[in-house]
Structure formats: structure tokens, C-alpha cells
Amino acid sequence: MAVGTTRAKRRLGRHVKPIVERAGLKPAEVAALVKTSKDTVNRLLSGDHLPRYPTFLAIMTVLRATEAELAEGTALWERANVDAVVVEHASTLWSGYLRFRMDEGEATGERSLDPALIPGILQLGEYAEELGRRSQALTAGKGWTAQAAAERRERQRLLSRQPHPLQLHALIDEAALYRTVGSRELMARQLTHLLTVGAQENVTLRLASFDAGAYGAHFGALVLLDYPEPDEPLSVYVESYNGTRVVEDKRAVGMLTAIWEEAAQFALSREQTAQRIREVRDARYG
Known part of the structure; x- marks a missing residue:
């Protein structure tokens, strides 16, 4: 159990x-x-x-x-009484992030908003490892950097899960494309990976472009999880220096959902997003 x-x-x-x-x-x-x-x-x-x-x-x-x-x-x-979701490397994860991973494993839909980095579920292993090396004080214990790539691959398997792959709608701030994590070569591969995954039918990838100006999510990443049961409330998670935490207050849930929806309203289309990612990859990291 x-x-x-x-x-x-x-x-x-x-x-x-x-x-x-x-x-x-x-x-x-x-x-x-x-x-x-x-x-x-x-x-x-x-x-x-x-x-x-x-x-x-x-x-x-x-x-x-x-x-x-x-x-x-x-x-x-x-x-x-049954283990619904088995999370590998659970001992290296903060309790809040472990809860998120277990909920994500049961979700049918995920809406994310990331103001600084490529979302975890879309990160290459090398990208995740580099983040781990640069922020060891925020990881959950020894060995996380070595296991970060495997943890990211495990999450990404949800996008090809059968018979019901996770439906992902990821909003990414354009700044994440310019934030060089690791080498230029790594960033070129990471942006190519975004283009590949973003072409999947169950993945909608959109940029909150610089032209859109300020919006309400400059305080950390935000994830909304939807479930198959019609009476099940969505789960809302936010990230900060204190790690991943769930938000259960109904008023706060409503506010954070509205922030995501507002950002989506002004985000670039899928086609515009793919074009912008190609342009940044080729001009900055090519």
C-alpha cells in the first residue's frame, strides 16, 4: 500500500x-x-x-x-489499498514532489505554465542533470543529479501511455528558450526535443512571448491536473524555493486557474510557437 x-x-x-x-x-x-x-x-x-x-x-x-x-x-x-502509481527513485524526491508525481500518474490532462525553465516533463535528461548540478541545495538528497535523467524519462512515458496518453497543454515563457542551461549544443538538442514532442497529437506547446508583456505567473511554475472522474476536483501545484506544493484553498485554486487561462489567451499558437523555437535554436544555438 x-x-x-x-x-x-x-x-x-x-x-x-x-x-x-x-x-x-x-x-x-x-x-x-x-x-x-x-x-x-x-x-x-x-x-x-x-x-x-x-x-x-x-x-x-x-x-x-x-x-x-x-x-x-x-x-x-x-x-x-492498491498502489495506483509506482514512482521510481521515490527516495530522492521531496514529499511534495512525490505527491505531485503520484497525482500526475493518474491524471488524464495536464496544463502547465513555466516562467523560467523548460517544463520538467519536456526536459532532456542532460538538461535535468545540469539543473540538478546547479541547484543541489533544492534537491531531495544524494544521488538526485545522477537519477534526474531517468526520472524525467519516466515522466515523459506518460505522453505515450496506452491506451490513454496524458493530454499536455504546456505554456512556456519565451525567456526559457534563451536561458542557456549547460552548453549551447545541449540547448540546441533541448529545443529540437521540444519541437519533436510538440508535434504529438496529445501535446499542445505554446509560448508566452515577450510581446505579451507581464502576466500573473512570475512567481514560479504552475501545474493543473485533471482526472477522469467527473466529480474529482483538479489538483493545482506550484513550485518555489520551498519545492513543489499542492494548493487546496478553493479561492487560490480559482485564482491560479485564471492565471493559466489568461496566459493561454495571449500565448502564441502552436504553429507560431514551433516557428519561434526554430528561430531561437538556429540563431542562438545553431
Whole structure:
């Protein structure tokens, strides 16, 4: 069973929470009736922990869940009890980034906005390794630089996943094309890689050009993840010096979604983007 929070555990927590509220019981009161700890109940509701099934069944019983609620809860518990996504090199990843990787592995769609660098899912291994060497204080431990290329390749396999490849709509600030990471030769290969991946049917690659002026994402990269279930809220992640973190406040989620949509409104088209990337590659790194 996956350690820590997973999307399936959070779905289960959202299912149980209104049943607790309807019962008029506090988590500590539920715990006392079930003869378990308050932390167990709280972590079930937050999606941070999956209790053993007998404990879960006892919780649903004291809450007087209906047969339909118990059946749905059991199905969600069984889903959460299975490792939905296995992330290689997990020990080298920050907890926030690991959560992002697990969510990304279950997502059907990803919208990203990167104001400074090529997005991770589009980075060549050499590009990622160079970033690791230049920012060792921000990586999650020893060995990350050596494993960065493999980690990026693992993410990129989502774009060719069958039968449902990840649908990627990446907005990249034009400045990322001019920020030389590694050698000029590496940047030429990286931009060629962007053109190759950007030609895939499930990938939409667009530039926030210099001509568009300022926009709301100059504070770090932004990723929005969509899921197949119609009732599942999107996941919003932002990057900063403190690493990757999830944003759960509804107001903040709405604001960040609006920032992405505004940037998309003024971004170059796919065709214009491909032409600009070729021009920069040939003029600056050719």
C-alpha cells in the first residue's frame, strides 16, 4: 500500500467526511466509539492514512452509514489499498514532489505554465542533470543529479501511455528558450526535443512571448491536473524555493486557474510557437 497521501485516499476521505458531519460526531468521539486513535480518524478524513478494513468498517458502522454509502466506501477503500502509481527513485524526491508525481500518474490532462525553465516533463535528461548540478541545495538528497535523467524519462512515458496518453497543454515563457542551461549544443538538442514532442497529437506547446508583456505567473511554475472522474476536483501545484506544493484553498485554486487561462489567451499558437523555437535554436544555438 502506498505510503502517505494518495488521490484514492483523499477520495475516500471526502466520501466519509459528510457522513461524519451528518452523524454530529467529532473525530475524537468517533475514535472513542471505535476504540481507535483520534489521529486514525483525522488522517482517514484528510486522506493521509488508510486504516485497516475492520477499523474502517467499524467507523462506518458507528456513523450509521447507509448500505449505499458503505458499498461506495468499501469500493473506495479497496481502490486506496492498491498502489495506483509506482514512482521510481521515490527516495530522492521531496514529499511534495512525490505527491505531485503520484497525482500526475493518474491524471488524464495536464496544463502547465513555466516562467523560467523548460517544463520538467519536456526536459532532456542532460538538461535535468545540469539543473540538478546547479541547484543541489533544492534537491531531495544524494544521488538526485545522477537519477534526474531517468526520472524525467519516466515522466515523459506518460505522453505515450496506452491506451490513454496524458493530454499536455504546456505554456512556456519565451525567456526559457534563451536561458542557456549547460552548453549551447545541449540547448540546441533541448529545443529540437521540444519541437519533436510538440508535434504529438496529445501535446499542445505554446509560448508566452515577450510581446505579451507581464502576466500573473512570475512567481514560479504552475501545474493543473485533471482526472477522469467527473466529480474529482483538479489538483493545482506550484513550485518555489520551498519545492513543489499542492494548493487546496478553493479561492487560490480559482485564482491560479485564471492565471493559466489568461496566459493561454495571449500565448502564441502552436504553429507560431514551433516557428519561434526554430528561430531561437538556429540563431542562438545553431
